[in-house]
Structures are given as C-alpha cells and as structure tokens.
Amino acid sequence: MTSKDQFAKEIEIDLQKYWLAVKRRWFLVLSLCGLTTGLGALAAAYQVEDYEAEGKLLFESSEKTESIVGLGPDAVGLTALTNQTNPLDTQVEIFRSIPIAQEVIERLQLKDIEGELLEPADFLEALNVYPVPGTDVINVGYTSPDPELSAAVVNSLMDIYIQQDIQSNRAAAISAQQFISSQLPQREAAVSSAEVALRNFKEQNGVIDLDAESKSAVSNLSNFQSWSTELAASLAGVAARANEIQDQLRLTPQQAYAVGLASESPGVQELLGELQTVESQLAGARTRYEDAHPEIANISSQATALYALLDQRVQVALGSNQSALPVTDLQAGDMEMSLITEYLRLASEQAELEQRLGQVSVARASQQERANVLPGLEQQQRELERRLTAAQTTYETLLASLQESKVLENKDVGIARIVSPAIVPTESLAPSAKLYLLAGGLLGALLGVSLAFLLDLADRSAKTVKEGQEIYDYPMLGVIPAWTKLRPSAKSAELDSPQILVQAPQAVPIVEAYQALQANLKFSCIDKPLKTIAVTSAVAGEGKSEVAANLALTLAHLGHRVLVVDADMRSPTQHRIWDVTERQGLSNFAVGQLSLKNAIVLRGPNLHVLPVGSVPPNPLSILESKQVAALLEACEKAYDYIIIDTPALLGLADTLTVGRLTDGLLVVMQPGRVDVDSIKAAKSMLVQSNQKVLGLVANGVTVQSTTDRYFYHRQEFMPDESLQPLPPVPQEVMEPVATGSRS
Numbered sequence: 001m002t003s004k005d006q007f008a009k010e011i012e013i014d015l016q017k018y019w020l021a022v023k024r025r026w027f028l029v030l031s032l033c034g035l036t037t038g039l040g041a042l043a044a045a046y047q048v049e050d051y052e053a054e055g056k057l058l059f060e061s062s063e064k065t066e067s068i069v070g071l072g073p074d075a076v077g078l079t080a081l082t083n084q085t086n087p088l089d090t091q092v093e094i095f096r097s098i099p100i101a102q103e104v105i106e107r108l109q110l111k112d113i114e115g116e117l118l119e120p121a122d123f124l125e126a127l128n129v130y131p132v133p134g135t136d137v138i139n140v141g142y143t144s145p146d147p148e149l150s151a152a153v154v155n156s157l158m159d160i161y162i163q164q165d166i167q168s169n170r171a172a173a174i175s176a177q178q179f180i181s182s183q184l185p186q187r188e189a190a191v192s193s194a195e196v197a198l199r200n201f202k203e204q205n206g207v208i209d210l211d212a213e214s215k216s217a218v219s220n221l222s223n224f225q226s227w228s229t230e231l232a233a234s235l236a237g238v239a240a241r242a243n244e245i246q247d248q249l250r251l252t253p254q255q256a257y258a259v260g261l262a263s264e265s266p267g268v269q270e271l272l273g274e275l276q277t278v279e280s281q282l283a284g285a286r287t288r289y290e291d292a293h294p295e296i297a298n299i300s301s302q303a304t305a306l307y308a309l310l311d312q313r314v315q316v317a318l319g320s321n322q323s324a325l326p327v328t329d330l331q332a333g334d335m336e337m338s339l340i341t342e343y344l345r346l347a348s349e350q351a352e353l354e355q356r357l358g359q360v361s362v363a364r365a366s367q368q369e370r371a372n373v374l375p376g377l378e379q380q381q382r383e384l385e386r387r388l389t390a391a392q393t394t395y396e397t398l399l400a401s402l403q404e405s406k407v408l409e410n411k412d413v414g415i416a417r418i419v420s421p422a423i424v425p426t427e428s429l430a431p432s433a434k435l436y437l438l439a440g441g442l443l444g445a446l447l448g449v450s451l452a453f454l455l456d457l458a459d460r461s462a463k464t465v466k467e468g469q470e471i472y473d474y475p476m477l478g479v480i481p482a483w484t485k486l487r488p489s490a491k492s493a494e495l496d497s498p499q500i501l502v503q504a505p506q507a508v509p510i511v512e513a514y515q516a517l518q519a520n521l522k523f524s525c526i527d528k529p530l531k532t533i534a535v536t537s538a539v540a541g542e543g544k545s546e547v548a549a550n551l552a553l554t555l556a557h558l559g560h561r562v563l564v565v566d567a568d569m570r571s572p573t574q575h576r577i578w579d580v581t582e583r584q585g586l587s588n589f590a591v592g593q594l595s596l597k598n599a600i601v602l603r604g605p606n607l608h609v610l611p612v613g614s615v616p617p618n619p620l621s622i623l624e625s626k627q628v629a630a631l632l633e634a635c636e637k638a639y640d641y642i643i644i645d646t647p648a649l650l651g652l653a654d655t656l657t658v659g660r661l662t663d664g665l666l667v668v669m670q671p672g673r674v675d676v677d678s679i680k681a682a683k684s685m686l687v688q689s690n691q692k693v694l695g696l697v698a699n700g701v702t703v704q705s706t707t708d709r710y711f712y713h714r715q716e717f718m719p720d721e722s723l724q725p726l727p728p729v730p731q732e733v734m735e736p737v738a739t740g741s742r743s
Helices: 003-024 026-046 087-095 098-108 120-125 147-205 210-249 253-263 266-288 294-318 334-409 433-458 465-472 492-496 509-524 544-557 586-590 619-623 626-638 654-659 676-688 731-742
Strands: 051-059 127-131 137-144 416-420 476-481 532-537 562-566 601-604 607-610 641-645 664-669 693-701
Touching: 026 433, 051 087, 051 147, 087 127, 087 137, 087 147, 098 120, 098 147, 120 127, 137 147, 147 334, 147 416, 210 334, 266 294, 465 476, 465 664, 465 676, 465 693, 476 509, 509 544, 509 693, 532 544, 532 654, 544 562, 544 607, 544 641, 544 664, 544 693, 562 626, 586 619, 586 626, 619 654, 626 641, 654 664, 664 676
Parallel strands: 476 693, 532 641, 532 664, 562 607, 562 641, 664 693
Antiparallel strands: 051 137, 051 416, 127 137, 601 607
C-alpha cells in the first residue's frame, strides 16, 4: 500500500469515527437543531425592519485653483500627512463630527421616541460612513425605520458637508488676504534693500562682470607666464653673447662704450692719425739717434702735446664724468670696432629685455593680486544676489497669492461633489425569515455536533467494535447485532434480561451471527478439537450469559451434543434463560448432595443445561474442587461441546480458575457498555494468568455504533412469534448422557 492510499484510508477511518459519534447522539443533535430553529423563528417574528439609504461623494483637487499660502490643491485637496494614513479617513471623521450631526438634526427636526430632538450620539450610531477601497469616493449611509427619512438624512448630510467645506475655503482665503497684505510692504522694502546693497558692492569693488573678469584673469596670468618665460630665455641668450664678446675685448661695458664714442669723434680720429705719424717718426729717429738727441726730444715733445690734446678731446667726446681711456684702446682696428659695436648692441638689447621682463613681472603680480581677491568678491556677490532673488521671489509669490485668494474667495466649489445622491430604499435590511430559520438550524447542528464530540471525548467507554478489538488485541470471532429492534413489542424488563434469540434456524441477522461465531470457533483451533469453552467478559452486563446460551443452542441446532454449564455462582443467570430450577445443580453435585444425572436438565434435542444450584458462601472453593475438574473431564467424553458461563473477570478469580480447565476463553465485549480502563485491566489479568483466549465476541452491536461491514443484511427481521418454548425432553434421552457421565 502506497503512502497516498494509507493517508486516504486514515482520513476515511477518522470520518467514520466522527460520523459514528454523531449517530450515537442523534437525538441530542436533533434537539439542539429544533431549539435553535425555534429561536430563529421567534427572532424573525419580532424583528424590526430598518432601511438604509446611501449616497456617494467624490473627493478631488481642483486644477483651476492655483496654490497660495495655506490654500490651493495641497491645502484644499486631499493630502496625507504620513505614508501610513489615508486622507479619506480624515474626511470620514469630519462627517461624523458633532457639529455636522447637530446641524442635520436641527434641519430635519429628528426626534426620538419621547418627542425630543435626537442626541448626536444616537444619530451617529445609525450613520455609516466609510471610504470605498481603491477610490477617492466616500459612501454615506443612514439607517432608519422610515425609508424616506433615511434618504433625506443622507442628502442633507452631504449638502451640509459641502457647504461647510466651501465656507471653510472662503474663510481661509480671507485670512490669507489679510496676512499677505500685511507682509507686502516688508517684502518690498527687503527687495529695495537687497538691490542697493548689490549696487554698492559693485561700485566699491569695481565689479562689472565677475565671471568674465575671472576668466580674463586666468587667461592674462597664463599669457604673463608665457611672456616671462620667453623674455627670460631671450635675456639669457643675449647676456651669454655679451659676456663672450667682453672676454675678447677685455673691456668693461663703460670702456667699450667710451671707445665707441671716441671712435665716432672726428677730432679724436684726426689726433690719433697725427699721433701715429709722430710715433712713427719717433721710432725712426730712435733708430738713428740716441734718446738724448734733440731730434728725439723734439719728436717726444710733439707726441706728448698730441697725447694731452687727445685726452682733452676724449674728455669732450665722453663727457666730464668719463675716465680717460688708454690710447691703445682708442686705436682699435676694424674687427675690434665691429666687436665693440656688436657688444654695445647686445648691451642695449639686454637692457631692453631686462626692462620688459620687469614690466611683465609687475603686471603679473598686479593681475595675481586681483585674481586672489576675485573668489571673495564672487562669494559676496552671490550672497547679495541670493538675498535679492529670495526677496523678489517672496514678493512676487505674495502678489500672485493675493490675486489667487481673491479668486478663491468668490468660488463656490469645494473638494467634494455628489456623484450619487441618496434615493428612498425599497428593501429592508432585516434578513428574511428563511435566513433566520437556516441560521438557527445551522447553529443548532453545529452546537449539537460539537456537544456530541465533547460527550464522545468525555465518554471513556469503548464505543465501537474496532476500538475494543484494538485494546484487547484478540481476533474477532463474531459480531452479534443488537436485538432490541427485533422485538419491538417486548417490554423493557424483557430487553434487559438475557434472551434465547436463536430458537429456530431462521435467516435473521442474529442467527447468522451465531452461526458465523460457531464456525470461527472451529477454525480457531485446527490442531486440536475444541470442546470446552468458557464464556466471560470484562464487566457484568455485557451479555456473556446470553451469548453462551445462544451459542449453545446454535451448536445444538447444527446436530452437536451440547452442555451448558452455569459456573457464575455470584450472579447465576442460565436457570432463568432456560426456565429450570435453581435449587439443584453444579454446587450440589460438587458437595455430593446430588448425582450428575439429577443435576443436568434436558432442554431440547442435543441440548443439556447444568445450572448453578444452591449458591455457596465460597464459590471459588467449589470451582477449584476436584469434583468440578472430574465433571468437565467426564462431560468431554459425552458431549461435543461444553459451554461454561463464568463470572466477569474484574474483581474475581473464578473465571481464571475455570479457564485453566477449558480449551480456551471466549471474551464477550459490548461496545458502549464497557470502558477502556476495564478492558485494559481485564486484558492484563488474562496475560498475567497465562490464559488461552480463543477470541472476542462483540455483543449488542448497533448500526449507529459501528459500520455496516459487520452485517451482511441491512433489513430487520422479526422472529417468528408462533414459535413455542422447547418442550421437555423425554427421560429416555438422558440415559446416554447419564451413563457417559457416570463412566
């Protein structure tokens, strides 16, 4: 079996268990259903019919209303303060406010039963206002026994709400106008002050366009840097060339300059020519004469005079501040003069480059100083511009809001409009009488089933055959159906006492049940013939005596010689079942007061009965006696079956004593009669005493307490009332038994 099939089987078993619990207490369930249904009918008869009228309001923001201070779509429309709130909930609370309720009551003159104006609290109890989920619509409903009044209340309530909303908007617009008018002069003065401050700032700092000036400063600094680099490079090249020429001339810059000036003076050049001629003459004279010769002295004096005149002319050419130059320097050649000219040009160019580099450095420093100031000026200008912008924006907003508030003051439109006015309801809210009856019936069924389950849980008895068998854990040999329905004309006293139910081999369920029991008994012991059977139960009242009698009669009908022995000396029953005397029987035979022939009574073909006889003070001593053991041993030879009716197991040792003398015990169990604890105690006694238990017999089983699988027939058969009690058996039938017993 798969897990799915096992699961389905467990569900089926549980459902059957619940269904049987309800069937066992069907009268309780039906009684509660009838009671609650009657209460439902009574409630339907006294119910008051109420009518509810409903109207709908749509809430929306007007796109034509511009936003103003405290008014506009954000204030007039629906806006939640937090993400967890619904703005329609706020409007619902406004609908349910006392002032609106009071105004509706006064307008419609709503009165209570006593003729007084209705209290707002009583009015609100009949009012039902709620937002329609997923929409901007609020549903307004009012319940009243008067359908026309309920519609009038809803329409008046919506009209009053809309009018109050319009008046509230107008009041807010007027309040906004007053506030704006008081703020405009201050905002205008703030704008003027901000404009003056910005203008003064620009004039004091020479600011025209700081953004353009900042960009120009960056560009100029970059150009100055480039120019400085180029001039420095040119200056370095010119200085290097000038130093090279100076090293060749061995003249200072002043001397080179002086040579250049002197070379350009005609008087100096003329004297230099004459001086060269005189020096040539002096040199020639020295080759001919001595130094003391008058010719040399004359020429030397001429040379001295020429040198003195040359110095004068050089001083004139160079200026009074210029020191005198050696004559050798004044007598430079063409190459030397070209170098001096180049040197002087380089010196002039170097001086010019140095001047330009200085100018560029000064301009760069000035531009850098201005650039360093610009960020601070920009910050100040932005602050002044922000103040001016804020003042202008506030001022312009106030002007616009003033105009909008004037427009809103004259508007007759609020945030809500009626999309569905209330109409007079035609159907009552009260449920129909059928609904009351149905609800009462369902409630009763639920209460009845619940109470049945509770009682079933509280009941410790083994309620079903399956439950008892699971606790005993013995094989089920037979299920005897309840026979009370088979004897509808029987009195209660007859039903409580054991009865002979199988008086003839009729096809009734009880006959078939006992036939099945005797067949199962044969099959339970295949290795050894089953002859002596002790019938017992856990507690008294489970029908063991009745089972023993009917089983014996069933075996006798099948042609077996059967002896019924009543060993229940505590509460004997078999003498009443078979209608025999109780004054002589087993106890009398055991003590030797009576012979076995006189103790056994014939009750039909193949059926003999051994009643208890006189009830002894100590039944256990009788059952443990050797005479009882010898009696059973002798009867096993004369009879095919010996059925022994023993006492209940609990509290007594009688059954356990007799059970050791038999082939096995047949335990009778009646569902609903024996409790679970008694079954467990009886099972424990049987196990501890090592008794051989043949199996179980479920007695008095009804369809209400078990499933139909135990019974083949569903129809109920009535026993044949024409059957008469068994006639006495002739004395000659007893001879073989008596002979066998004595032997």
